[in-house]
Amino acid sequence: xxxxxxxxxxxxxxxxxxxxxxxxxxxxxxxxxxxxxxxxxxxxxxxxxxxxxxxxxxxxxxxxxxxxxxxxxxxxxxxxxxxxxxxxxxxxxxxxxxxxxxxxxxxxxxxxxxxxxxxxxxxxxxxxxxxxxxxxxxxxxxxxxxxxxxxxxxxxxxxxxxxxxxxxxxxxxxxxxxxxxxxxxxxxxxxxxxxxxxxxxxxxxxxxxxxxxxxxxxxxxxxxxxxxxxxxxxxxxxxxxxxxxxxxxxxxxxxxx
Amino acid sequence: xxxxxxxxxxxxxxxxxxxxxxxxxxxxxxxxxxxxxxxxxxxxxxxxxxxxxxxxxxxxxxxxxxxxxxxxxxxxxxxxxxxxxxxxxxxxxxxxxxxxxxxxxxxxxxxxxxxxxxxxxxxxxxxxxxxxxxxxxxxxxxxxxxxxxxxxxxxxxxxxxxxxxxxxxxxxxxxxxxxxxxxxxxxxxxxxxxxxxxxxxxxxxxxxxxxxxxxxxxxxxxxxxxxxxxxxxxxxxxxxxxxxxxxxxxxxxxxxxxxxxxxxxxxxxxxxxxxxxxxxxxxxxxxxxxxxxxxxxxxxxxxxxxxxxxxxx
Numbered sequence: 001x002x003x004x005x006x007x008x009x010x011x012x013x014x015x016x017x018x019x020x021x022x023x024x025x026x027x028x029x030x031x032x033x034x035x036x037x038x039x040x041x042x043x044x045x046x047x048x049x050x051x052x053x054x055x056x057x058x059x060x061x062x063x064x065x066x067x068x069x070x071x072x073x074x075x076x077x078x079x080x081x082x083x084x085x086x087x088x089x090x091x092x093x094x095x096x097x098x099x100x101x102x103x104x105x106x107x108x109x110x111x112x113x114x115x116x117x118x119x120x121x122x123x124x125x126x127x128x129x130x131x132x133x134x135x136x137x138x139x140x141x142x143x144x145x146x147x148x149x150x151x152x153x154x155x156x157x158x159x160x161x162x163x164x165x166x167x168x169x170x171x172x173x174x175x176x177x178x179x180x181x182x183x184x185x186x187x188x189x190x191x192x193x194x195x196x197x198x199x200x201x202x203x204x205x206x207x208x209x210x211x212x213x214x215x216x217x218x219x220x221x222x223x224x225x226x227x228x229x230x231x232x233x234x235x236x237x238x239x240x241x242x243x244x245x246x247x248x249x250x251x252x253x254x255x256x257x
Numbered sequence: 258x259x260x261x262x263x264x265x266x267x268x269x270x271x272x273x274x275x276x277x278x279x280x281x282x283x284x285x286x287x288x289x290x291x292x293x294x295x296x297x298x299x300x301x302x303x304x305x306x307x308x309x310x311x312x313x314x315x316x317x318x319x320x321x322x323x324x325x326x327x328x329x330x331x332x333x334x335x336x337x338x339x340x341x342x343x344x345x346x347x348x349x350x351x352x353x354x355x356x357x358x359x360x361x362x363x364x365x366x367x368x369x370x371x372x373x374x375x376x377x378x379x380x381x382x383x384x385x386x387x388x389x390x391x392x393x394x395x396x397x398x399x400x401x402x403x404x405x406x407x408x409x410x411x412x413x414x415x416x417x418x419x420x421x422x423x424x425x426x427x428x429x430x431x432x433x434x435x436x437x438x439x440x441x442x443x444x445x446x447x448x449x450x451x452x453x454x455x456x457x458x459x460x461x462x463x464x465x466x467x468x469x470x471x472x473x474x475x476x477x478x479x480x481x482x483x484x485x486x487x488x489x490x491x492x493x494x495x496x497x498x499x500x501x502x503x504x505x506x507x508x509x510x511x512x513x514x515x516x517x518x519x520x521x522x523x524x525x526x527x528x529x530x531x532x533x534x535x536x537x538x539x540x541x542x543x544x545x546x547x548x549x550x551x552x553x554x555x556x557x558x559x560x561x562x563x564x565x566x567x568x569x570x
Binding site for chain 2: 001002004042047048049050051052077093215216217218219220221222223224225226227228229230237238240245
């Protein structure tokens with residue numbers, strides 16, 4: 001069930017340039033069904049900024065009733081959010097959307113987790129849950145530059161981790177796809193910029209693959225029709241999927257990205 | 258004592274608060290948050306003869322104290338609305354106001370004729386003011402003679418009262434209101450969104466794929482108040498007011514301007530509970546202001562002293 005809750009901030013840290021990790025106490029944690037779900041955050045009880053910000057859940061702890069989100073400070077809303085301190089309360093709507101299916105893999109299989117930039121965070125909870133199920137994970141994380149890299153150590157604890165930077169200042173120079181061609185795996189789970197998702201879909205159409213999409217949202221619950229996309233089997237027709245409530249995770253080939 | 262019940266053509270409302278068309282889908286999503294029976298009415302998403310996918314994304318962009326949208330009247334089409342959405346809504350004891358849209362006069366007439374037969378549709382809202390479709394819509398909403406003609410045609414076929422949704426994107430809103438009154442409208446809903454635009458700082462290009470979109474939210478409330486103030490003095494039709502309503506205070510301001518009921522749009526996206534919250538807060542605010550009933554607030558901005566109900570505050 002989706003809840004609207006005032007959640008107390010436990011901690012907030014800048015973990016890379018303009019990348020913030022915020023942890024809150026929230027009873028809605030008990031409602032989280034899968035890694036890759038997101039929350040809709042109202043950053044101020046004010047008219048401006050008016051709308052909520054959709055941010056994915058990067059990890060959660062059911063025992064403590066806490067969840068962590070990682071976001072990039074990129075505009076008016078996220079700047080306000082980054083200024084909030086532990087102890088303050090945050091108006092959160094969630095958990096929203098459908099996450100990554102972890103049950104699609106068998107014990108002993110290998111999952112390739114591919115993240116680009118601010119698409120990396122939801123893969124962390126996914127990685128943790130896959131390992132717990134006896135699935136091997138390989139992480140390929142792409143960033144613009146060295147100062148934007150985050151969570152490499154955390155992912156390393158779970159399994160093999162490769163980092164690529166566009167400018168070559170850290171790890172492999174280039175894109176995530178440059179790293180993947182040398183790896184063996186059974187399925188792909190990915191979240192990141194649309195060009196990255198498109199490239200993965202094109203290059204690995206023979207693999208089982210789940211992609212988390214990003215789109216500008218209004219309500220976040222499926223009522224406003226801001227974030228719709230065409231279905232792949234009806235690319236110019238009237239049928240559609242809503243990224244917020246049918247996604248944000250879709251099986252590759254399900255929708256037009 | 259019910260301080261909030263309102264009677265309008267076709268609509269016997271337990272309270273004057275309803276979600277605005279396009280901001281509430283067909284109610285399903287919000288029914289997971291609260292009992293829709295609490296609402297005065299529901300204005301459902303615009304319905305066209307055929308299904309529509311709408312515009313490419315991005316379809317929304319935030320603005321200062323508001324938002325732009327260019328959804329493009331996405332809807333499943335008349336047949337599905339009649340066979341799936343309205344029957345689902347019939348589980349609630351809430352009058353439905355069906356928003357009717359189209360590109361041609363005959364489209365409006367077809368939808369109005371069929372949808373007004375549904376048992377839970379108590380009124381139509383004629384959408385002659387959508388700024389986000391290339392043909393029709395807005396043209397009907399900006400030329401008085403065209404609006405009047407369309408209103409008359411729809412009135413001829415509708416089984417329920419017809420409210421016409423006015424566009425603020427006109428020079429003279431009173432002229433439009435008078436035209437649809439002459440066309441036989443039973444009421445007005447106002448205002449639809451204001452045409453606006455936002456540009457991306459990095460690319461310099463419009464953020465919306467449609468380039469322009471309709472501005473809604475608190476930013477447009479003063480425009481709506483002014484227009485309702487003018488129109489309510491010029492015509493004798495009841496007005497359902499809308500534009501940036503977020504609180505019980507906003508609702509009272511709309512009544513002061515001349516509205517008889519109020520719709521809540523964009524605020525549903527910010528707080529899914531906004532409608533029931535306003536309904537709960539209204540009686541308290543009326544008491545504080547010294548009104549026995551919300552109808553006493555109506556037109557207070559322009560009524561002469563002799564016409565006003567005694568104010569004990």
